[in-house]
Amino acid sequence: xxxxxxxxxxxxxxxxxxxxxxxxxxxxxxxxxxxxxxxxxxxxxxxxxxxxxxxxxxxxxxxxxxxxxxxxxxxxxxxxxxxxxxxxxxxxxxxxxxxxxxxxxxxxxxxxxxxxxxxxxxxxxxxxxxxxxxxxxxxxxxxxxxxxxxxxxxxxxxxxxxxxxxxxxxxxxxxxxxxxxxxxxxxxxxxxxxxxxxxxxxxxxxxxxxxxxxxxxxxxxxxxxxxxxxxxxxxxxxxxxxxxxxxxxxxxxxxxxxxxxxxxxxxxxxxxxxxxxxxxxxxxxxxxxxxxxxxxxxxxxxxxxxxxxxxxxx
RNA sequence: GCCUCGGUAGCUCAGUUGGUAGAGCAAGGGACUGAAAAUCCCUGUGUCGGUGGUUCAAGCCCACUCUGAGGCA
Numbered sequence: 001x002x003x004x005x006x007x008x009x010x011x012x013x014x015x016x017x018x019x020x021x022x023x024x025x026x027x028x029x030x031x032x033x034x035x036x037x038x039x040x041x042x043x044x045x046x047x048x049x050x051x052x053x054x055x056x057x058x059x060x061x062x063x064x065x066x067x068x069x070x071x072x073x074x075x076x077x078x079x080x081x082x083x084x085x086x087x088x089x090x091x092x093x094x095x096x097x098x099x100x101x102x103x104x105x106x107x108x109x110x111x112x113x114x115x116x117x118x119x120x121x122x123x124x125x126x127x128x129x130x131x132x133x134x135x136x137x138x139x140x141x142x143x144x145x146x147x148x149x150x151x152x153x154x155x156x157x158x159x160x161x162x163x164x165x166x167x168x169x170x171x172x173x174x175x176x177x178x179x180x181x182x183x184x185x186x187x188x189x190x191x192x193x194x195x196x197x198x199x200x201x202x203x204x205x206x207x208x209x210x211x212x213x214x215x216x217x218x219x220x221x222x223x224x225x226x227x228x229x230x231x232x233x234x235x236x237x238x239x240x241x242x243x244x245x246x247x248x249x250x251x252x253x254x255x256x257x258x259x260x261x262x263x264x265x266x267x268x269x270x271x272x273x274x275x276x277x278x279x280x281x282x283x284x285x286x287x288x289x290x291x292x293x294x295x296x297x298x299x300x301x302x303x304x305x306x307x308x309x310x311x312x313x314x
Numbered sequence: 315g316c317c318u319c320g321g322u323a324g325c326u327c328a329g330u331u332g333g334u335a336g337a338g339c340a341a342g343g344g345a346c347u348g349a350a351a352a353u354c355c356c357u358g359u360g361u362c363g364g365u366g367g368u369u370c371a372a373g374c375c376c377a378c379u380c381u382g383a384g385g386c387a
Contacts, residue, residue, distance in 0.1 A: 013351080038351055048351085074348035104350050115348045125349095153345095158354045161346075168348090204342095245351045269340080274351055280344065 004090050005313045006193040007097040009305065010106055010282055011200030012275035014211045016293055018051050020200060021099035022059055023302040028095050028309060031060040033085050035100025035109070038244045039064045040073060043230060046223045047246035049214070069230060069241045076115035079108035086193065095313055103281035110197065112189035116168045124170065128163045142166055196312045198305050199288040201279070206294050208272050215246070215268045224250055245271050
């Protein structure tokens, strides 16, 4: 029995996913499901490079503007919403295209990942962080007692993951292994669709050039006003959402920690590094068919992807 | 024209009494299961401005030379 096809378009920031995805969707009367951890936030438009209302008017886009900036959100929630969204498009006879650059969000759909059902426990988290501050290495030692295998896998400095692992162990009394699957998919679980994945890429130098240009464009489009407005609305600069590229650095500028030039340069630099990390993330998924956007035109890329999606979908 | 101080990694610089170099940042590589634009790990990068000389041995000493900054005239 054939599983329905899921179109997936991934790639580093600024490579041109938005345009390509929309063009492919137009040709196929498809709908787009965003896999972007910043575009989910209402009010973060310019800095997150959200497709504009105009770009979205012909093609329904899902999972953009779904929460407020101070909402707590997680991959697990994303996975649930996206799976429901995908199921809904199938039921309406529509082809779904997942498009985005947040590796973990994408993987939550194209790997059979089961996230532990334990929500965040802020009190536990802050006390664990406190403990690590006073006794460095304490978290790793603690996890070793609770879940030897998880402790081996995590570096002793990787605070966030150590905290999360301890959180799960403490609240369930069991280990990570017994709760979830893993990337290697040893459990041989299956996802309910057949992903056809295209990765957009480009020579590093060209990509970096595009990033620099795009950051300048964001500044002329009024990113600073957007950031100012967010702060005026009373949002705490410490919020996870506001650690996003462009927001974090402009907040530092507004707080007088940076000159405007320094802030803009920092945005460019950190965006380049982010793109590198995205590439590292996606590199290991052998199913991805890579398209070098430096070698072919946008139109050709759209042709290739549309054809592949269409043929697979038959 | 003279004097002084510089020229060492992509950048800013360190380099002991001569034993062919090292920090930070940048960069590259990697990890990633409910914060992921987050978090974390690893790694070099060299005609020491050039040419001669002294020396077993020169980034370091000497001469010449190119070049930058400042000062004096």
